[in-house]
């Protein structure tokens with residue numbers, strides 16, 4: 001079940017987010033519970049952060065932000081992860097398929113995301129879902145425990161064929 005996160009999801013989200021297999025690929029360096037509290041509160045307040053349950057247990061999450069104005073047909077997907085015990089189980093694929101179906105039902109035609117260049121597993125996962133790499137944001141990401149900067153791949157999926165191109 002996909003539902004908006006609430007304050008009571010703190011412990012579940014914290015344990016997935018800060019897992020050593022997950023935290024290298026999300027937006028913040030490892031944090032204590034106290035340090036994570038305001039970040040989680042802000043995610044809940046945004047009304048755009050979803051948790052996904054399996055048999056009543058939170059096993060994944062993602063955030064969707066719809067763009068405004070002339071880009072209102074597009075949404076940005078971020079803060080996405082599944083519990084490491086569900087990696088490779090197909091749960092993440094169903095979670096994304098359902099999320100995309102819900103976005104399509106709301107009139108979204110294009111879904112965008114950014115991905116660290118050193119995350120080949122997620123790249124393979126998104127390609128399997130039909131995302132296409134559209135660009136590279138050079139040195140856009142840095143972990144505090146590493147000296148180097150990391151490129152971010154910009155990926156997007158069109159949910160239906162769209163008339164496009166500068167000469168249209």
Ligand SMILES: CC(C)(COP(=O)(O)OP(=O)(O)OC[C@H]1O[C@@H](n2cnc3c(N)ncnc32)[C@H](O)[C@@H]1OP(=O)(O)O)[C@@H](O)C(=O)NCCC(=O)NCCS
Nearest residue numbers: 022025080081082087088089092114115120121122124125
């Ligand atoms: C990204 C994530 C949601 C994907 O879920 P998952 O259950 O691991 O994904 P799947 O197992 O369905 O798909 C991963 C694919 O990558 C392949 N893969 C695994 N390691 C790989 C590697 N090093 N290089 C290339 N492909 C790899 C797998 O074989 C699989 O492909 P297959 O189904 O054809 O065998 C999950 O791994 C996760 O939460 N990761 C941590 C957080 C994260 O990276 N979030 C994304 C930030 S943008």
